[in-house]
Amino acid sequence: MRRIAAHYLFSRGEVIPRPVVECDSEGVITKVEQWERLDNLAATEFYAGALTAGFVNAHCHLELSYLHGAIEPKTGFGGFARAIGMVRNNYSSQQRQQALAAASARMWAEGVEAVADIINDDSSLEHKSQSPIRYRNFAELFGLNTPAEAMNHLLSAPNTTLTPHSTYSLQSATFAAAATADTLSIHFMESPDEEALYRGEGSLAAWYARMGWECDFIHYGSPAARLVGQVASDKKLLLIHCCCMTDADMELLSHHFSTPPTFVLCPQSNDYISGLRPPVELLLRHGAHVAVGTDSLASNGNLSIVEELKLLPEVPLAKGLEWASWGGAKALGLESELGSIEVGKRPGIVLIEGVENRNGELRLTPTAHTRRLV
Numbered sequence: 001m002r003r004i005a006a007h008y009l010f011s012r013g014e015v016i017p018r019p020v021v022e023c024d025s026e027g028v029i030t031k032v033e034q035w036e037r038l039d040n041l042a043a044t045e046f047y048a049g050a051l052t053a054g055f056v057n058a059h060c061h062l063e064l065s066y067l068h069g070a071i072e073p074k075t076g077f078g079g080f081a082r083a084i085g086m087v088r089n090n091y092s093s094q095q096r097q098q099a100l101a102a103a104s105a106r107m108w109a110e111g112v113e114a115v116a117d118i119i120n121d122d123s124s125l126e127h128k129s130q131s132p133i134r135y136r137n138f139a140e141l142f143g144l145n146t147p148a149e150a151m152n153h154l155l156s157a158p159n160t161t162l163t164p165h166s167t168y169s170l171q172s173a174t175f176a177a178a179a180t181a182d183t184l185s186i187h188f189m190e191s192p193d194e195e196a197l198y199r200g201e202g203s204l205a206a207w208y209a210r211m212g213w214e215c216d217f218i219h220y221g222s223p224a225a226r227l228v229g230q231v232a233s234d235k236k237l238l239l240i241h242c243c244c245m246t247d248a249d250m251e252l253l254s255h256h257f258s259t260p261p262t263f264v265l266c267p268q269s270n271d272y273i274s275g276l277r278p279p280v281e282l283l284l285r286h287g288a289h290v291a292v293g294t295d296s297l298a299s300n301g302n303l304s305i306v307e308e309l310k311l312l313p314e315v316p317l318a319k320g321l322e323w324a325s326w327g328g329a330k331a332l333g334l335e336s337e338l339g340s341i342e343v344g345k346r347p348g349i350v351l352i353e354g355v356e357n358r359n360g361e362l363r364l365t366p367t368a369h370t371r372r373l374v
């Protein structure tokens with residue numbers, strides 16, 4: 001049995017001052033209460049900071065960890081894709097294994113409990129089978145000429161299902177074949193070129209024309225309309241990035257899907273690649289379901305959830321932390337076990353050091369960081 005006290009507790013968008021959280025030796029929460037006086041806290045660990053449930057990193061490509069620092073920032077969407085292609089084969093399998101194991105261990109130490117991870121190969125699977133992190137793998141189908149069978153060998157891995165990469169990189173038949181699992185994770189509206197392609201404009205359209213690739217999905221008219229046209233309404237969607245999403249896209253999607261999609265924000269990656277920003281104002285205004293991801297170390301200096309939240313200063317901290325734990329847990333169907341500090345759950349307990357009260361508003365300081373307590 002452990003009793004853990006701190007200045008604040010964040011859970012499901014609420015802030016509880018002076019919390020004491022009690023958990024058993026397995027990490028199952030047995031009691032949440034408030035302390036009155038510090039000198040009254042017998043047999044209790046006290047931390048100067050805030051507690052939150054373990055995080056769910058709702059978008060990562062762990063297998064790309066070896067590309068940390070290998071790709072120039074701010075080259076734009078097309079430049080980034082080209083650069084990955086050029087450096088991808090320069091690393092040994094040992095370098096790849098060391099990089100992904102170190103990145104995963106650091107995520108765990110900083111409080112990540114579960115990860116929605118994109119895989120294109122089997123390089124991360126052995127590590128994941130031994131990791132305390134709960135990995136949910138999305139085997140991503142990618143490429144205008146790829147048959148859906150190409151990923152079948154990955155689908156025998158635990159917690160792994162197929163997903164289409166995006167609305168611009170798969171022909172119609174392949175997209176449909178990749179979109180049959182209950183939950184899908186799709187890169188969406190990361191750049192203005194995704195929408196421009198449907199008008200025959202922008203860098204994607206120019207690149208495809210140069211390569212002689214024809215797209216048989218342009219008639220849908222837009223990325224959002226293609227999702228509505230090609231994904232059954234009962235699917236749960238994680239839509240990744242969404243920087244260029246509009247109100248009209250949002251309404252189209254909300255109307256079609258019986259479970260509202262989860263919009264997964266990766267602000268550090270957007271900043272690294274293009275300098276674009278996630279559509280925070282739009283999402284707050286619509287009361288959308290939101291989660292937070294890190295994307296990969298190819299387009300990020302770290303896989304730290306709290307560093308992602310520092311790039312969303314317009315989001316109240318309690319809301320940002322709700323997105324980072326509850327939002328991701330719900331998107332993966334894990335909310336009965338993870339995502340909030342509640343009696344009976346085993347969510348992991350994370351300490352945030354560097355939370356300041358500025359005129360009654362709780363904010364992260366520039367040096368704020370997290371570590372796992374339970």
Ligand SMILES: [Zn+2]
Pocket residue numbers: 059060061118187240295296
């Ligand atoms: Zn991604």
